[in-house]
Amino acid sequence: MFARVSTYKTGPETVSDTPTEDIVSRVRQIPGCKGIYYLSGKEIDKAISITLWDTEEAMTASRQEANKIRKENSEAEKTQIVAVEEFEVTVSSISD
Numbered sequence: 001m002f003a004r005v006s007t008y009k010t011g012p013e014t015v016s017d018t019p020t021e022d023i024v025s026r027v028r029q030i031p032g033c034k035g036i037y038y039l040s041g042k043e044i045d046k047a048i049s050i051t052l053w054d055t056e057e058a059m060t061a062s063r064q065e066a067n068k069i070r071k072e073n074s075e076a077e078k079t080q081i082v083a084v085e086e087f088e089v090t091v092s093s094i095s096d
């Protein structure tokens with residue numbers, strides 16, 4: 001599994017600290033997407049999104065569409081894209 005981690009700077013002008021259902025749905029519809037997490041900093045002006053991908057090839061193939069969605073969402077929510085990084089997931093453990 002692979003992950004793309006995007007970091008955003010938020011501030012007083014930020015419209016929402018959560019992506020819309022439409023944005024989440026668009027990301028989930030990209031082939032190979034396994035899931036999405038969005039983390040909002042409560043005491044810092046920062047948010048992070050993590051998208052999970054079946055394969056490195058799927059993550060690579062998603063870059064153009066993901067960049068488009070990220071840019072649109074950032075403009076609409078008035079956040080600044082600080083960084084976008086890609087990783088291999090080497091351990092995964094989630095409890096119910």
